[in-house]
Amino acid sequence: MLTGYHVAVIGGDARQIEIIRRLNEWNATVYIAGFDQLNESFTEATDLEFESDQVKKLDAIILPVPGTDDLGQIDGIFSNRIITLSEDWLRQTPEHCQVFTGITNSYLTDLMKKVNRTLHPLMDRDDVAIYNSIPTVEGTIMLVIQHTDYTIHGSKMIVLGLGRVGMSLARIFDHIGADVSVGVRSTKAIARVYEMGLTPIDMNQLDEEDLECDILINTVPHLVVDQHVIKQLPSHALIVDLASKPGGTDFDFATKRGIKAILAPGLPGIVAPKTAGRIIADVMCRILKEKVRKENVHE
Template structure:
């Protein structure tokens, strides 16, 4: 059987655990590089190693070299790619694990549980508190479900009529996002991956905000706030082994298709 050469790149702890899981197969040589940029050292290593498979982090790595080398012919697994990386990898076969429904839902479930773990670090209980959750995508659904199951009161704030109707059908209190500043609560959780919270919203929302969306979060560039915490990549921080297993299953599943 032909030996497989794998490269896993990224600073998320789940990626280090993923490399360990991949290396359990005797037919694989796996290198893990704890890098946040594609620099000269990484470029040289990849050129010499010439991997058959490359796993990139969810967000595209900044490129600090004039020419990315050693990736020709490699199958790529990535979360998202920007235009620069799409141009670099235009001749490569690419699988996006953020388009795998199995990965997305399992990652959302881990994100919800990790938020609860993070919230408990504030020495506060969930039961009896009211949580305002913006959006009603996969992460918001899982967060709302786990909070309500523990005893929290959940209000969903959305702009989409489809999401509004869905949340209502599941017996959540629902408001339009534009009216969220008039809702009283104890904790505000954002899951919308866009800079939507402007100064007008900022002045109306009195409760602490926890942002589960990806960097750069929901705050507009001109908004400054003390009781705001951006919490990206929670699964890798709280449950790196479980998060790595979810990613491993996604990658192996895509290889089998």
């Protein structure tokens, strides 16, 4: 339970709806902004008035998964209102106020340092990323089925990256029956791919690797699916890039080759926003409770 906690949820997508519901279930006092089109649905939440004393009560602020843009503006699909996270406003929050976001950028990171508030980029956490890999894999399967005219079973597939998402992708597509190769850089990762019964590809020597496949899935957040890689793909191949914008694919060259390439970051919020919202809410709750526990121990 979060009885006595004051939490502001600002902007976002359908994931934030589930977060608000969970906070209400845990008896927190919830303030919302950026949900003008849905406010009537949240009878237990209070509109956040930025010029009021509400800010002085906040124990936590929850931003959308993308955080803010480079000007501090917060996006949301349920309002046309522009909300900017400013230094002056944040300085009015209590010193213990914590700010939660999915990912951060230089503006948000620098702002938190200026106002001396704790920032939690939740997508950097192993637990959140691993939980999120479940709806990410399901969403990827959906995209592959929608955009191909052949079965996953028996297809030759390459997954680039063996991180928290890449490992789940490789394992599940192998179970479905695809012939999976995994692009990695370290000898440790090569050994792990071998142990999984899959075929390792050394990304340090891509020029020497056979990269022809039916489906290529990229999880690496910098350009790796370049012209050399795309030239090896057959015309029927599908590229699904799961890296954050702008992705790791040369989309212009893929278009010139007539190869379908899809940039699909943030799949959990698209295919399973309820589950994705619960993941964020549960982890945030644990962080808040852990802080209180530590403070009580030191008293």
